[in-house]
Amino acid sequence: MRNIGVQAIIAAVKDAAVKANYELDEDLLAAFTRGEQEEESPAGREIFRQLLENARIASKERIPLCQDCGLVVIFAEVGQEVHIDGGDFEAALQEGVRQGYREGFLRKSLCHPFTRKNTGDNTPAVIHTEIVPGDRLKLMVVAKGGGSENGSKLFMLKPAEGLAGIKDRVVATVAEAGPNVCPPMIVGVGLGGNFERSALLAKKALLRKLSDSHPDPEVAALEQELLTAVNDLGIGPGGLGGRFTALGLKILMQPCHIASLPVAINIQCHSSRHQEVVL
C-alpha cells in the first residue's frame, strides 16, 4: 500500500483547477496557429489570431481564458494499492475545487437547478472515480463551459439506423449548435455502452490529444469522415463562416445491448481547459 494524504490531493486539485483556467495545452495552441495559417475565411483567420492573443494575455497577465470558468469535472484513477490517508477522498477533491476557484479569481458558475441560487464556491464538481491497477493516483481536472455543454446531445437510436444514423446525428448536432458553442469546437462522440455510459465516453473522448487518432482503423476512418463532414458545414471560427468548424472529432466506443444504439455527442468549445496531475 502507498499512502497519499488528503492535503496533497486538495493542493493538487486546487493547482490543476487554477492552471486549467489560465493555460492552454501546446496541442491546442498548435491547432490555433495552424488555423490562423490555413483558414480560408479572413474573418475566421482573425478569430484564430484573437484566440492566440487571448491565450497569451491569459497566461502572462493572469486573466482567466474565459469568464465562464466552467463546471469542474474530475476523472480520478485510483490505483488499487493506494491508501487515501487523513480524510474523505471526494471531500478532498471538492475542497481543492473550492480553494482553486476562490484563490484563483475564477467565476463561480454553479447554482440550484430551479431557484438558480449560486452555490457560491463552484462546487459540487462532477467526479468520476475508477479503480485501476498500481499505486498512483491520477487526476484529470476539466473546467467545462456551459455554452458548449448546452449544444451537446444524446440519442438512443434504433439498431436499424446503423452507421448512417450515427453520422446523421453527429452532423445535425454540430449544425444546430453552430455559433452558439464557440467554434472552432472539438466534438466528442460516445458510441455504445448504455444511456449514461455513452455520455461519459463522449466526455472522455474530448480529453484525447487533438493530434491522435483512434487505435481501431475503422473508427479512425469514421473520425476522419465525420470531421470532414462537420467542417463541410461551413460554420467556421466564431460561426462567421469558414473551413475550421471543428479542430478535432474523437470517438470512444464500447459494445451495447442488441436492442440499442446509444450515440452521445459532447461539444467542447475551443477553450478546452484541462490539467492532469499524478500523485
Place this chain on the structure above:
Amino acid sequence: MSKKVRLTAPVTDDLVRSLVIGDQVLVNGIIYTARDAAHKRLMELLDAGQELPVDFKGQILYYVGPSPARPGRVIGAAGPTTSTRMDVYTPTMLKLGLKAMIGKGKRSPEVIAALREYTAVYLGATGGAGALISKCIKAAEVVAFPDLGPEAIHRLEVEDFPTIVINDCHGGDLYDRGRREYARLP
C-alpha cells in the same frame, strides 16, 4: 463591402440603419451588462409595474457574466455569453428602447423581426476571448442586483471593444451568410 464604425450610446436610429451585417463595430463609452438572471429580474419589475434600475433607451447591452477582478484590476475575464438564452426577453427590452446588444450565438426569428420593428442591432463579440476583451474595459461598477454576483447589472466603460454586426435591422444574418459561403454540400 464591410465598413468600420465607432458606436457610442445613446445610439440613434439613423446609425442603426446604416449598419449592415459584417460591419466591424468598435464599441466605446458606457455599456450595461445583463444575462439570464438579471433579465428575469427586469421582467419581474416590469410585470409588477415598477421602475427599472437602468433606463435602456438608446443604450447598448452586453451579455456577460465577468469573472472576479483581482485586487487593483477593473474586471476579470469578460467575454460574451450565448445570446440565444436571452431571446425570450429581447423583444421587451427593444420595446423599452434598447438599441444594441453584444453577445455570441444565434438569435430567434422573433428577435430578428423585433430588430426590424424597433430599429436595433445585434453585435457579435468573440466567444472565449474573455482575457482579450477585458483589456477594452476601462471601468466597471455594479448598478443593480448586486446579490446576483457575476449576473448583476454592471455599467462598463469600454474603449474600442471589437464587435461585428451579426443581425442588422434589415433582416440580415451574418451567421447564415458566412455558412452558405463556405458550406460544401455532399
